[in-house]
Amino acid sequence: MKLLTLLLFLLTFAFQSSHPDSGGSPAKSNAEASFFAYATDVGVGAKKIKGAKMYFDGSAKMLRKKWTYWKGPRLSAKLPVKWPLVRDPDGSGVALSSKDPDPNASQGLYGSADLVTKDEFRDFRAHVEFFVRKRGGNSGVYLQNRYEIQILDGDSTTHGMAAIINEQAAPYFVYNGPGKWNAYDINFRAARFKDGKLVEKPRVTVYFNGVKIHQDEEIQQVWGGPNSGIDGGNDGGKGITDKPGGLKLQSEGHEVLYRNIWIKKLNLKFPDTDF
Secondary structure, X not given: OHHHHHHHHHHHHHHHHHOOOOOOOOXXXXXXXXXXXXXXXXXXXXXXXXXXXXXXXXXXXXXXXXXXXXXOOOOOOOOOOOOOEEEOOOOOOEEEEOOOOOHHHHOOOOOOOOEEEOOXXXXXXXXXXXXXXXXXXXXXXXXOOOXXXXXXXXXXXXXXXXXXXXXXXXXXXXXXXXXXXEEEEEEEEOOEEEOOEEEEOOEEEEEEOOEEEEEEEEOOOOOOOOOOOOOOOOHHHOOOOOOOEOOEEOOOOOOEEEEEEEEEEEOOOOOOOOO
């Protein structure tokens, strides 16, 4: 599968390079920088690595034990968690649907029924698999309940699929499309503080379906305001604090499914998230 993905990557890249008006992703620089960037233990179906903990294995027991609603200013959903457990479209196992029945969530009000891990993190590596049921499907994976790696079918901008939201777009052709499983593999290093002051901004490396799309990018701020996550309402999102946060999944009224979520806590002493 990795060889097939690499061949597709190379063919698509060559086509887009020779056809600048072909509608390719505006984030071509990221693709170029990561031209042969592959790693082990990434992509759809990746097994939990040594030292990582499983956070969703398809069971209701694990969902109740390890996840809760984010208690943000817009929360209207009530415990227990009501995200539906559904049959995996692959034909076996169980997936988690982001389509919470809460009326506000069904209207697309983010923050009304978002799920977050009970565990909180500073530096970590995470694996998340997602399946967009219909075109235009929208959700998101939030690092430390602050920084969104977007899930938005049909959008290749800095607000679109696999973007570091509003900062770095991603090469859209890496996306498998709706009706298929996709995977994010993420190395994240939290912001660093000295004497209560921010001295190093957070950093992230992201593999999308086994292809490195963001390489040790510095994240500038939290986007989306106070309803988006921790520190969203602090100084327009620039007032980042030293509080750890969970991995959050966004509910916006779309049926985006999740499975095979695992996380390993790290301690990245140097400002480098590459892997």
